[in-house]
Amino acid sequence: MKNITEVKELQLNNDDLKNENAKLQHELEIANAKIKWYEEQFKLNSAKKYGKSSDSFDEEQISFFNEAEITQRPEKEELVLEKITYERSKKRGTNKPSFEDLPIERIEYQIPEEEQVCGECNSKIHEMSVEIRKELKVIPAQVCIVEHVRKVYSCRQCEKTADKTPIITAPMPAPVISGSFASPSLIAYLMYQKYFAALPLDRQEKIFRDFGIEISKQNMSNWIIKASELWLESLFERLRKELLKETFIQADESPLRVLTKDGKPTDSKSYMWLYKSGNFGRKISLYEYQPSRSGKHARKFLEGFHGFLQSDDYAGYNSVEDITRVGCLAHARRYYTDALKILPKEAEIESTNAHKALKYFRQMFHLESKWKDLSLDERQKIRNIELKPVLEAYLSWLQEVQPKIVKKSKLGQAINYSLSNWELFNNILKDGQCELSNNGAERAIKPFVIGRKNYLFCKSPHGAKASAMIYSIVETAKMNNLNPxxxxxxxxxxxxxxxxxxxxxxxxxLPWSETLPEECRRLFNTKK
Known part of the structure; x- marks a missing residue:
């Protein structure tokens, strides 16, 4: 009996040890998964901080060891040593189209007449040729006071004979802000410096002071807000009506820190929303400040819009009525590039699933690059012939790979993102206006992001609203090749x-009006 009892106790102890071992094994797996996740986040953050911001991967740079196979070009002609090529270097200097209309200041250098003597024979020397060196001279902005003198007239005859003397006043343009010495050019310059050049008002104040002009940043801020509320709001609403007539709009949003009246941060995170027309419609970019990221703001702003709305996968846009949502393949691709960035240095990138997925995206964007000059109907037609099979092949690959991948890994997130947004990706094929990516909206909101890094926050909701309107006018002007x-x-x-x-x-x-003066138009096209 004693032996049986001991055996049972040993069995119980053995079972306890097995359970304890299984428990520890499970905890180890969880701990390893957490460690792996933290390592991924660390590598990804390092890549974002120190690496390139682009999500593209150069095929020729992903592997050092198979460089020969990648760079191989059998059709390339063999180098002939006797063949000598000569290419004239591009001449640099002031002979650029943008310099043609600039005034010329000429400074001549000559030897004094009494010194114009040959050092060899003591004869008088003569002018043989002229050497010209051109420089681009900068003249700092000049500030002056403009006096608007309005004359008042009356009739001398009526003064003598009539009971009432008529008084006639010469017409004079209304000021931007009544009772202020701020001129249209001054307010436009302040806005241009802040919202185009991302120069905060305190820096502008210092620059003015360096040239002997005392203008406080408080005055600048008051003028900007007042002028935008008085005159730009009506133009903003007019542009909004034009935007809602479009049938394709891209949208994005970015956080913004706004202080309350007492100078303290608000409890909720504010946002700057961006709505941009497509490449085939009117060129319009409109910003709107809102105190939250709620989808009700997009629904209200886009009320009356009927068409395709392209954005990331943010669910807030689902509240917009009577629209067809379009996904962004660039966002989907970005997940895979993030997965490659966190791989160990010794990993064979070409053999990874992330690299295989990127081949589908590379093929899709390569096809799309060939159709830029096609009409909307031609673009839609050829997409359904050539792009659709690539999308379907990518979907088959996703469905095949998904069961084999850890869901919480970067690669798992990439695959799940594409599958959950597949209907939105497929909507790209429904209209030729739709783009493969929402990069247009991301580029349009970038000037705001750059400005936010410089001035950090808006001091009030009024200031944030004014900033949204001014960014709208400035960016729409740039899109229409106007000088802001x-x-x-x-x-x-x-x-x-x-x-x-x-x-x-x-x-x-309006920015596309043909009656705008030539002064408003840029002399040559520039990149945004």
Whole structure:
């Protein structure tokens, strides 16, 4: 009996040890998964901080060991040693199109007449040729006071004979801000420096002071907010109506820190929303400040819009009514590039699933690059012939690989993102206006992001709203190849003297209006 009892106790102890071992093994797996996740996050953050921001991967740089296979070009002709090629280097200097209309200041250097003697024979020397060196001279911005003198007239005869003397006053344009010495050019310059050049007001204050002009940043801020509320809001609403007529819009949003009236941060995170037209419609980019990221803001702003809305996978856009959502393949691709960035240095990248997935994206974007000049109908037709099979092949690959991948890994997240957004990706095939990516909206919101890094926050919701309107005017002007400074100056000269009795009253001031003065137009196209 004693032996049987001991055996049972040993069995119980053995079972306890097995259970304890299984428990420890399970905890070890969880701990290893957490460690792996933290390692992924660390490597990804390091890559974002110190690596390139681009999510593209160069095929020729992913592996050192198979460089010969990658760079091999059998069709390439053999180098002939006797063949000598010569290419003239591009001449540098001031002979650029943008310099053609600049005034020329000429400075001549000559030897004094009494010294124009040959050192060899003591004869008088003569001018043989001229050497010219050209330089680009910068003249700092000049500030002056403009006096608006309005004359008042009366009739001397009526003064003598009539009981009432008529008084006639010469017409004079209305000021931008009544009772202020801020001119259209000054306010336009302040806006241009802050919202185009991302120069905060405190730096502008210091620059003005260096040239002997005392203008406080508080005055600058008041002028910017007041002028935008008085004159730009009506133009912003006019542009919004034009945007809602489009049938394809791209959207994005970015966080913004806004202080309360007492100077303290608000409890909730504020956002700057961006809505941009496509490449085939009117060129419009509109920003809107909102105190949250709630989808109700997008629904309200886009009320009346019927068409395709492209964005990332943020669910807030689902609340927008009567639209067809379109996904972004660049966001899907980014997950795979993130997965490659966290791989160990010794990993064979070409053999990874992330690299295999990127081949599908490379093929899709390569096809799309060939169809930029096609009409909408031709673009849609050829997409359904050539792009659709690539999408279907990518879907088959996703369904095959998904069961074999850990869901919480970066690769698992990449695969799940594509599968969960597949219907949105497929909507790209429904209209030729739709883009493969939402990069257009991300590029449009980048100027705001750059400015936010410099001035960090907005001091009030009024300031944030004014910033949204000014960014809208500036970025829309850039899209229509206008000079933002001269366009803003022209707006502040015209709108205060325009009767806003009907929505069409501002049509002659819209960025694509043919009646805009040539001064507002850029001399040559520039990249945004």
């Amino acid at each position: 400074f001269y366009y803003l100056k022209y707006l502040f000269e015209q709108i205060p003297n325009t009767k806003l009795t009907a929505p069409e009253a501002l049509d002659h001031l």
